[in-house]
Each structure stands twice: as C-alpha cells, then as structure tokens.
Amino acid sequence: MHSPQQTSPTLNAMQFTDSKKAQLLQTLKRLRFNGQLTLTDPNKKQWIFLLYMGHIIYATGGTHPVRRWQRHLAVHCRQMHAQTFACKSTLPGINPEDSNSCWEYQVLRLWVAQGKITHEQAANMIRAVVTEVLFDLTPAKCVTHQIKPDKSLATPMILIDVAQAVTEAQQFCQVWSNAQLAAYSPTSAPVIKQPEYLKKHTSEQVYQSLSKLLNGRNTLYDLATQTKRDIVQVTRSLLPYIESGLVELIAIPDLPTPFDAPSPDEPLTPVKSSEPLIACIDDSLLICQTMKKLLTKTGYQFVGISDPLRAIATLLACKPNLIFLDLVMPNTNGYEICTQLRKLSVFRDTPIVILTGQDGIVDQVRARLVGATDFLSKPIDAEKVLRVMNKYLEPDDVN
Numbered sequence: 001m002h003s004p005q006q007t008s009p010t011l012n013a014m015q016f017t018d019s020k021k022a023q024l025l026q027t028l029k030r031l032r033f034n035g036q037l038t039l040t041d042p043n044k045k046q047w048i049f050l051l052y053m054g055h056i057i058y059a060t061g062g063t064h065p066v067r068r069w070q071r072h073l074a075v076h077c078r079q080m081h082a083q084t085f086a087c088k089s090t091l092p093g094i095n096p097e098d099s100n101s102c103w104e105y106q107v108l109r110l111w112v113a114q115g116k117i118t119h120e121q122a123a124n125m126i127r128a129v130v131t132e133v134l135f136d137l138t139p140a141k142c143v144t145h146q147i148k149p150d151k152s153l154a155t156p157m158i159l160i161d162v163a164q165a166v167t168e169a170q171q172f173c174q175v176w177s178n179a180q181l182a183a184y185s186p187t188s189a190p191v192i193k194q195p196e197y198l199k200k201h202t203s204e205q206v207y208q209s210l211s212k213l214l215n216g217r218n219t220l221y222d223l224a225t226q227t228k229r230d231i232v233q234v235t236r237s238l239l240p241y242i243e244s245g246l247v248e249l250i251a252i253p254d255l256p257t258p259f260d261a262p263s264p265d266e267p268l269t270p271v272k273s274s275e276p277l278i279a280c281i282d283d284s285l286l287i288c289q290t291m292k293k294l295l296t297k298t299g300y301q302f303v304g305i306s307d308p309l310r311a312i313a314t315l316l317a318c319k320p321n322l323i324f325l326d327l328v329m330p331n332t333n334g335y336e337i338c339t340q341l342r343k344l345s346v347f348r349d350t351p352i353v354i355l356t357g358q359d360g361i362v363d364q365v366r367a368r369l370v371g372a373t374d375f376l377s378k379p380i381d382a383e384k385v386l387r388v389m390n391k392y393l394e395p396d397d398v399n
Contacts, residue, residue: 025162029054035150041140057156058105062136063187066255071225076125123158134169188249191216215379277301279320283329308332327356342371351392
C-alpha cells in the first residue's frame with residue numbers, strides 16, 4: 001500500500017458515498033497520516049480535516065465556517081465569544097493563510113496556552129465542530145480529495161477517532177431525517193414571507209417574537225444557539241409556518257473572518273470630510289457592519305465602536321454628528337454611556353439614538369431621563385435608520 005506521500009494529491013472527480021468518505025478517513029488512520037485532508041465538490045466548496053497520526057484534531061470549511069466558529073464559541077467558550085473579532089490585533093503570530101493549519105485551530109491553541117480557555121473547553125468545542133463539519137459534508141456526492149502531509153504538527157489538543165466521529169455525524173443525520181427535516185438545511189435562514197397574513201393569524205406576542213427571530217439574518221443553527229434549544233426542536237417548531245408558505249428558508253452569506261474584518265474601533269470608511277459622521281456603539285460587529293454598509297452607501301462617514309469601554313475616547317477623537325448606541329452590552333450599558341456623553345459639552349446636543357431589542361416603556365423612560373434622543377428597534381431596518389437620519393440631521397449637516 002502506498003504511503004500518503006506517494007498518493008496523487010488530487011484524484012479525478014468520483015462519486016463518494018458516505019461510506020467511501022469514511023473509508024478515506026479510515027485509510028489515513030491506518031497510515032497514521034499527519035497533515036491536511038481537503039475534500040472539494042464541483043462548486044469548489046471545501047471541507048478541511050487536520051489529522052495527527054490518523055486521528056482528527058480539527059475540521060473546518062463547508063457552509064458558514066465562521067458562523068459555526070462563533071456559535072460554538074458562544075456555547076463552549078462564552079468568555080471569549082465577544083473577543084473573536086479582536087484576533088487581528090491581539091493574536092500575534094496567527095497566520096490565516098497557513099496552508100497546513102487553519103486560523104480557528106491556531107486561535108484555540110493560543111487561548112489554551114494563554115490560559116484564557118481550558119483544555120476541556122477547547123476539546124468540547126472541537127468535538128462539536130467536527131461533528132457538524134461531517135454532517136455538512138454528507139450531501140456532497142461528487143468530490144475530489146487532496147492530501148498535504150505535514151510531520152511538523154505540534155502535539156494536538158485532542159485526538160478524535162475517525163470511526164467515532166463518523167458514527168456521531170451519521171447518528172445526527174438519522175435524527176434529522178427521522179424528524180422529517182431531510183429536505184431542509186440547518187444552515188439556511190428563516191424569514192417571514194407573508195408578515196401581514198401571519199400577524200392576522202397569530203397572537204401579538206407570537207408575531208412579535210417571530211418577527212425578531214425570523215429576520216433572514218440568522219440560520220436555523222444560529223437560532224438554536226440564541227434560544228438555547230436543540231436544532232431539531234427549533235426547526236420542527238417552524239415547520240408548520242414553512243410548509244404553509246408563511247416563512248421561507250433562504251441562503252445567507254458567512255460572516256467575515258476576524259482577519260477580513262476591519263478593526264472595530266477605528267473609522268471603517270473615511271469618505272469626504274464634508275459628509276456627516278455617524279457613530280455606532282454596539283458590541284456586535286455584525287450590527288456595526290450592517291450599519292456601515294447602509295450608511296456609507298448613502299454617502300455618510302461611519303465609525304463603528306464594538307468596545308464600549310473605549311467609546312467615550314473614540315467619540316471625543318472623531319466628534320460624530322449622530323450616535324447610535326446599543327442599550328445592552330458587556331461591562332457597561334447604554335444608559336451609563338449616554339449619561340457620560342451628556343455631561344460633556346461637545347455632546348450636549350448630539351442626537352443619541354438608542355438601539356434596543358426591548359420595547360419596554362420602562363427602558364424608554366429611563367433612557368429619556370439620561371438624555372437619549374430617540375429609539376430604534378433591532379433588528380436593523382434600513383428605512384427606519386434613514387428616517388432617523390433625516391429627522392435629526394440638519395440640512396446643513398447633510399449638504
């Protein structure tokens with residue numbers, strides 16, 4: 001039998017059944033292979049497995065690898081979830097282009113070495129990620145494979161037996177199929193297709209809940225993580241709405257990697273200095289990027305601030321014409337920041353619009369008392385954002 005080094009790096013396209021995918025991994029296990037296995041489908045989608053002595057030590061790729069990373073951080077490494085997008089500036093030595101590794105695995109190794117997460121947390125996250133990657137790989141029928149031997153891999157954080165990993169993925173496939181969900185992908189995002197009809201035929205409470213969750217920005221996997229429920233239960237609960245046509249499942253893009261994302265606390269898109277500058281303080285980089293895309297498209301300058309503890313200093317440096325401020329953030333909150341801003345003469349009259357997922361009267365009254373100008377409900381709606389801009393920016397600011 002040929003060793004991995006002697007095997008042709010890329011085979012002609014061939015039909016891979018689930019058993020053949022498993023056989024390939026089992027063969028590499030018998031060969032005690034060290035390195036990377038990459039599977040590629042006809043649409044150029046890739047699934048990557050890092051192997052040490054034939055055992056899986058990490059897996060990535062497929063559909064939404066960054067969303068997957070973020071979700072499993074939220075479950076297994078909560079203390080690091082909000083820090084993912086600081087990777088570019090705070091993780092020296094991490095190379096996202098390293099062909100013999102992957103940035104997710106490098107980050108986990110570094111965090112364990114720094115004592116920021118435990119070995120157990122990393123191991124639990126890796127197990128969950130590997131199972132999900134194998135499940136994501138299941139529908140791919142025509143794939144090529146490529147192997148890159150690498151004997152320099154450091155001692156791994158965990159060794160996952162190939163047979164065990166494949167069995168767990170197959171068990172999840174069976175559960176998904178038994179729940180009558182085989183026609184649906186958990187990486188798709190539910191969105192309300194007929195809002196008026198849904199509003200008439202459900203209670204106000206149910207409609208409001210569905211409106212906030214089913215905004216087309218979160219996958220079924222994301223919703224399961226956010227609601228702390230099982231993915232099968234979440235999808236089954238939506239099935240009546242999906243089958244009736246009230247809700248549809250759509251494909252959405254992955255999140256940017258931390259290395260693709262701009263630094264969160266610096267102006268994201270400097271445009272002409274004569275244009276109004278809008279600031280957004282929100283610990284969610286996704287919210288900042290959504291606002292950036294909308295506002296720069298309409299000609300405004302934009303600065304996003306995801307670290308609330310640095311908000312005041314950043315705002316003093318750039319002096320925006322209008323501030324969007326998240327109400328609920330770690331370490332501090334919108335009330336405290338708004339109070340501090342109003343004590344500064346430079347921000348005494350600056351419009352401050354509170355971003356909130358809560359519609360409670362108490363929250364609004366409290367925010368008004370500390371100087372908030374207005375409120376904007378999440379999820380972000382482009383029309384409402386632009387309406388706020390027109391309402392509070394003077395004509396001279398816009399021209």
